[in-house]
Amino acid sequence: MNNKQSQISVDLEFDKKHIWHPYTSMTAPLPVYPVVSANKNIITLESGENLIDGMASWWSAIHGYNHPVLNEALTNQISQMSHIMFGGITHAPAVNLCKKLIEITPEQLTKVFLADSGSVAVEVAIKMALQYWQSQNIKNKTKLMTVTKGYHGDTFAAMSICDPINSMHALYQDFLPQHIFAPAPISSFDAEFDANELNILENYFIAHHENVAAFIIEPIVQNAGGMNFYHPDYLAGLSELCDKYNVLLICDEIATGFGRTGKMFAVEHAKITPDIMCIGKAITGGYMTLSATLTSDKIAKGISEGAAGVMMHGPTFMGNPLACSVACASIDLLLASNWQNTVQDLNAWLTQFLAPCNDLEQVENVRILGAIGVVEIDKVVDVAQFQKKCIEQGVWIRPYGKLIYLMPPYITPKNDIKKLADVIYSILDI
Incomplete structure (x- = not known):
């Protein structure tokens, strides 16, 4: 960790004790991961990991992060x-x-x-x-x-x-x-x-x-x-x-x-x-x-x-x-931008790279529309365990219920969509 990062180190103990995060408990909160920066479609954690973002910050960051025009x-x-x-x-x-x-x-x-x-x-x-x-x-x-x-x-x-x-x-x-x-x-x-x-x-x-x-x-x-x-x-x-x-x-x-x-x-x-x-x-x-x-x-x-x-x-x-x-x-x-073609490309990549999930026993359905990809499984996802495995493999995905879904920033390149989909497959292939 460099000096700049250490100066802005997040007090996780304080966070856990005093700060409510979305849809979590104060007595048994889900883990949180300190972020120090985000650029384009990459989120950088304080611990040094670079994560491909599959969420577009709950579907809002369509142009990615730190865009010079914005x-x-x-x-x-x-x-x-x-x-x-x-x-x-x-x-x-x-x-x-x-x-x-x-x-x-x-x-x-x-x-x-x-x-x-x-x-x-x-x-x-x-x-x-x-x-x-x-x-x-x-x-x-x-x-x-x-x-x-x-x-x-x-x-x-x-x-x-x-x-x-x-x-x-x-x-x-x-x-x-x-x-x-x-x-x-x-x-x-x-x-x-x-x-x-x-x-x-x-x-x-x-x-x-x-x-x-x-x-x-x-x-x-x-x-x-x-x-x-x-x-x-x-x-x-x-x-x-x-x-x-x-x-x-x-x-x-x-x-x-x-x-x-x-x-x-x-x-x-x-x-x-x-x-x-x-x-x-x-x-x-x-x-x-x-x-x-x-x-x-x-x-x-x-x-x-x-x-x-x-x-x-x-x-x-x-x-x-x-x-x-x-x-x-x-x-x-x-x-x-040529956003229609961009969304069509994302649709094609999500369709191609999420398709193998259909072959997994616990997967009930894979569906794609526009720049949205959904893998529905037969039981509620353990969010804490799932996200831990995602971070270990360099991606950021936050499922809910039985749904593991991707709504990436529009700027996400093909290889990163593949990586997101491959990680979902690898976690479910047990």
Whole structure:
């Protein structure tokens, strides 16, 4: 270890005793590994290991780490102002970002609400839907409808529309608002669509539409709820049912947006436009926390002409200039690249190199969509043991449940995708 690294050595004992990490215990925490730097698609540990990143920092760092263009955007902005309240004030980074978001999202989405995180974007979307119907003097539309196997975040309203039984939030069910859950989509993305799924779904609309403000769903990929890749015809049919039964459609694109599924946004697979759309994660290229909730003129006007006259939400760090600046740079970087071909290449490599896992006894399924690769096994993964073996072999992968998945930065070269896949195979080949 060099002098610079020793000066910034992480106090692991303090960390273990005092700091909560995501989804872990304070009495028996999962191991954590001190990181000293990250560059491109490589994470460097304090202990000296260089790890190929298969996670893109929970799917956000699409351009990799320490990108000079994104660094420059932050450096330029920080010399002007790092933050300023958004109430009664505006600034170029926020305006420029919203222009870009309106340009790259479906045409009817013309109004943008900036927020801090994906969960908050979902909370805002829910409030938009509920407030819209209240503004129309329709008081009975107070419920949400969704599907099982979904995941929409960790805040309270978002938790209430996650899978009620098998999600990480089942613990809180007695305290959460009770909403309506239809069965999860079954027909897979690349298989024949079973139209009976929509008949079953329509029964839920028939029974509940008078009380339902909005239907919320992750388009095409149900992510943390099970990595379910479902058929575009299901999403297209759902959109038609929402129109037919006067229910708003909210699409949660937080994980799927900015090219991850092979389209800029996953709704494009079904050629639909939701009433409200949430985006986050990759919006800043993984540099800062930021999200946005977009909606149509119809919804924005309906809310604004209601009794309240305003949208009742306003985060302290709404429209943060640093976050907006790096988001603008990240979007420009993506648009200037040949990102469609890049994602196609990642898809082909994931397909090729994960295929051998199908031959392993404990593997139930291998599935690929866009730049997402999933290996599902027949038992819950021992995360601590799995990650220890990954680090020993020079990769960073964090599984959950029965799923071992890869969502690498888009810049990841072919050989590194092979290494990630080979390590998964080697660990499972026991």
